[in-house]
Amino acid sequence: xxxxxxxxxxxxxxxxxxxxxxxxxxxxxxxxxxIGPNGAGKTTLFNLISGIVHADQGSLMLAGKSLIGMRPxxxxxxxxxxxxxxxxxxxxxVLENVMVPALTRTRDTSKARKAAMEVLEMMGLAEFATRSPxxxxxxxxxxxxxxxxxxxxxxxxxxxxxxxxxxxxxxxENLPLIRQLRDTGVTILFIEHLMDAxxxxxERVLVMDQGALICxxxxxxxxxxxxVIKAYLGExxxxx
Amino acid sequence: xxxxxxxIAGGLGALLLLLVPLYFKSTFVLHIYTLTxxxxxLTAAWNIMAYGGNLSLGHASFFAIGAYVGALLxxxxxxxxxxGLTGAVAAxxxxxxxxxxxxxxxxxxxxxxxxxxxxxxxxxxxxDWRDLTHGSAGxxxxxxxxxxxxxxxxxAPFYYIALALAVGSVWLSRxxxxxxxxxxxxxxxxxxxxxxxxGVDFNLVQITALLISATLTAVLGLFYAFYSYVLEPATLFSxxxxxxxxxxxxxxGGMGTVWGPVIGAVFMTPLGEFLRFYLGTIQxxxxxxxxxxxxxxxxxFFPGGILSLLTPLGVRFKRWIGDTGDNx
Numbered sequence: 001x002x003x004x005x006x007x008x009x010x011x012x013x014x015x016x017x018x019x020x021x022x023x024x025x026x027x028x029x030x031x032x033x034x035i036g037p038n039g040a041g042k043t044t045l046f047n048l049i050s051g052i053v054h055a056d057q058g059s060l061m062l063a064g065k066s067l068i069g070m071r072p073x074x075x076x077x078x079x080x081x082x083x084x085x086x087x088x089x090x091x092x093x094v095l096e097n098v099m100v101p102a103l104t105r106t107r108d109t110s111k112a113r114k115a116a117m118e119v120l121e122m123m124g125l126a127e128f129a130t131r132s133p134x135x136x137x138x139x140x141x142x143x144x145x146x147x148x149x150x151x152x153x154x155x156x157x158x159x160x161x162x163x164x165x166x167x168x169x170x171x172x173e174n175l176p177l178i179r180q181l182r183d184t185g186v187t188i189l190f191i192e193h194l195m196d197a198x199x200x201x202x203e204r205v206l207v208m209d210q211g212a213l214i215c216x217x218x219x220x221x222x223x224x225x226x227x228v229i230k231a232y233l234g235e236x237x238x239x240x
Numbered sequence: 241x242x243x244x245x246x247x248i249a250g251g252l253g254a255l256l257l258l259l260v261p262l263y264f265k266s267t268f269v270l271h272i273y274t275l276t277x278x279x280x281x282l283t284a285a286w287n288i289m290a291y292g293g294n295l296s297l298g299h300a301s302f303f304a305i306g307a308y309v310g311a312l313l314x315x316x317x318x319x320x321x322x323x324g325l326t327g328a329v330a331a332x333x334x335x336x337x338x339x340x341x342x343x344x345x346x347x348x349x350x351x352x353x354x355x356x357x358x359x360x361x362x363x364x365x366x367x368d369w370r371d372l373t374h375g376s377a378g379x380x381x382x383x384x385x386x387x388x389x390x391x392x393x394x395x396a397p398f399y400y401i402a403l404a405l406a407v408g409s410v411w412l413s414r415x416x417x418x419x420x421x422x423x424x425x426x427x428x429x430x431x432x433x434x435x436x437x438x439g440v441d442f443n444l445v446q447i448t449a450l451l452i453s454a455t456l457t458a459v460l461g462l463f464y465a466f467y468s469y470v471l472e473p474a475t476l477f478s479x480x481x482x483x484x485x486x487x488x489x490x491x492x493g494g495m496g497t498v499w500g501p502v503i504g505a506v507f508m509t510p511l512g513e514f515l516r517f518y519l520g521t522i523q524x525x526x527x528x529x530x531x532x533x534x535x536x537x538x539x540x541f542f543p544g545g546i547l548s549l550l551t552p553l554g555v556r557f558k559r560w561i562g563d564t565g566d567n568x
Contacts, residue, residue: 050437076439084437090430092423100427103420104439112420152439 001064003028003187004156009058011048018044020211026156031178031188033202037231040208042191043085046158050082051075062156077104081154083145085161089133094125097133097144101151116151123147139170157181159190163197175200207231257403261396270395276509277402278464279489281409283501285456286486288413290495291422292449293429294343298355299457300482301362302332306458307465307476308366308373311381320388321466325459332458333451340447363477378472381465390466398467405463409456414498416452425449488531492538494547503546
């Protein structure tokens with residue numbers, strides 16, 4: 001059975017159709033990339049799945065259970081973890097930041113502290129545990145964002161541009177992490193603008209344009225698809 | 241071992257506090273101490289909501305609910321205030337549930353305004369329901385000595401009761417701060433949407449904090465009623481005394497921390513009594529001018545409160561006694 005089933009999902013903001021009639025499945029253990037030009041509706045799709053905005057139409061199911069009508073906190077407990085494109089650390093130290101989600105899985109603070117420490121070690125942030133996130137670099141803060149989402153013990157992890165704003169060296173350092181996360185049993189759906197990163201990591205790519213799913217396939221298939229080229233580069237000019 | 245220095249210092253402090261009533265026979269001095277303890281409790285209770293980023297200016301309502309329920313059960317039905325405590329807790333719980341409706345719908349100053357309105361409505365009910373509360377004339381608690389009636393000949397027993405309440409309130413607020421609830425409240429205060437996405441039930445944690453804060457305040461109100469003997473809506477529902485003062489104490493001491501409210505109450509209560517006593521006779525309201533200046537200075541120059549000024553000293557002290565203190 002698919003881990004995430006999205007069927008005819010639609011969201012309108014006034015006259016703007018942000019997500020239009022999207023239907024797709026994500027299988028357990030997959031790494032799926034989500035690409036599309038700016039304003040295609042990628043982040044809105046993440047907001048719909050994590051429950052920050054509610055769908056106008058369509059159905060959303062996690063492992064066969066409907067998510068429609070559930071609040072974000074309940075979806076998180078059901079197994080959906082997400083990061084925000086703009087990092088949003090809480091006003092507390094790095095360890096405490098990761099303890100907050102860990103404490104939704106256990107009420108015991110010492111167990112949560114241990115679980116949070118394990119996640120920080122995995123993310124290579126252990127040495128910054130008692131620092132304030134404000135004093136860390138952007139790549140490190142992005143890692144905190146991922147660490148927090150991981151501490152909710154998600155089945156499906158939604159990563160919203162965790163590599164954006166990093167320099168090529170940092171990207172190269174962070175890429176193996178996505179595979180490593182999947183190997184711990186997490187299914188991953190990630191938004192990314194860096195095509196190299198997408199090609200290197202994604203097993204399947206969904207392409208969105210103007211709120212609709214226009215193409216879906218392996219990275220190689222997607223990059224040679226006419227619709228995708230049109231979406232990114234526009235119509236071919238016959239005079240050229 | 242140096243590790244125990246803090247405990248020994250704390251124990252000595254506690255012992256000194258226990259000996260105060262034996263040394264000071266002056267009722268005025270004892271009254272200042274007792275009042276300070278009540279305010280430590282009130283500020284700590286108020287602060288539990290502040291962990292979640294909510295500023296209440298309506299805690300007088302819960303204070304008065306506790307006072308009136310305890311006193312009415314005793315005066316009208318002869319029920320001992322110790323048993324009446326359960327009634328006070330239950331009534332303030334209901335009051336908290338009512339206030340939780342605006343709590344989950346309104347944010348920031350809008351919720352604060354709702355707390356003021358809530359208190360005002362209850363105050364008007366207390367004034368107009370003369371058969372029950374005797375209205376503005378006030379309700380007197382009959383003088384009938386005994387532990388069960390919370391009526392004593394000297395001020396000493398209430399000194400100890402208030403001390404115990406202060407310790408209990410601070411302990412409870414410290415417990416909340418370092419529990420799962422405390423972490424979730426701080427996350428909710430910091431970024432409600434990110435907190436929700438990480439599994440924090442924003443409404444549930446805020447309502448829980450409100451209910452703990454409200455019931456604790458009502459317990460303090462009940463004991464205060466028996467301490468002051470007279471229940472008047474104008475005093476118990478007083479905006480300045482029981483809604484604003486706890487907030488001021490917490491802001492000046494250090495809002496959202498465990499010890500800030502204690503420092504604020506210990507600093508502000510005797511100062512307030514002193515100012516009322518000396519400046520109040522010169523020109524009414526002059527004491528509030530001084531209050532205003534202190535508040536403006538605090539917010540302008542050390543927004544973290546007095547505690548933020550003391551923290552560097554505390555860190556040095558801990559290092560000096562060899563406490564690395566990296567836990568919490």
